[in-house]
Amino acid sequence: MTDPHPDEPRWKHDGVRVIKGDQLDPNTAQTPGMFRQAAINHARVGAQKIWAGTVTIEPDAKTGVHHHGALESVIFVLRGKARMRWGERLEFVAEAGPGDFIFVPPYVPHQEINADPGAPLECVLVRSDNEAVVVNIPDIEPVEKPETVLWIDPIHRHPA
Template structure:
């Protein structure tokens, strides 16, 4: 438990969720219509930001978090690796149709390991203030893969 919990935070179990396209709740048995990835009913939220992010081939973001805001991303095209944790010690490979949710203040990074194809995300943030806190962290060399 020494490396996994830093500064009183258990990043492995801190609420990061990956929702695969195949496991989303469908509104109809035919698979068409609305799909629910995260249900935030009753939260009372009224501020939100929705946009897109494109990572070019072999591009990556720096380690960062979005302060007190929640963030959800949807992979619309391409494949990506998402890393998170105090030293980006956890990783999940994601592709088209997958969602990833980050609770507030979770350090994370998006990577595009593909040398030829860009990856496109649809991003939803719980506030439109544009907070991004860049972090100066040394990522671990071999992150733990989380399915």
């Protein structure tokens, strides 16, 4: 396909993109009990260094212990109650509610939990790269084990 404006800088016609909330892409890694949708990634907008989207986490759902390698993650809580556990045995805990941001540094072993047994947790998720880096850590004995839902999909393998 030829550029209809070859004499102008590309950003003038292909610079800012608006992704409507009802046009998010569910064609991303999914986890039982969690529903992710991509808004910004390489496939959708050509992003080179960032991924952004939404996640809805069912009541009582928990991930297995994992980290995201060198990636940084930011989670913004829209609705619900998030609980994060982290550390060598997940001995640290923090909770976040609507309007709160959560920052997860590179290589930090952690577990995400919907702390409300009666309502979904809705968040916006931003990662510092397009790669879906997940390193499961099955040999950690967490303070609070995954119960209702384990994080299992083609990227996130069962910890056993």
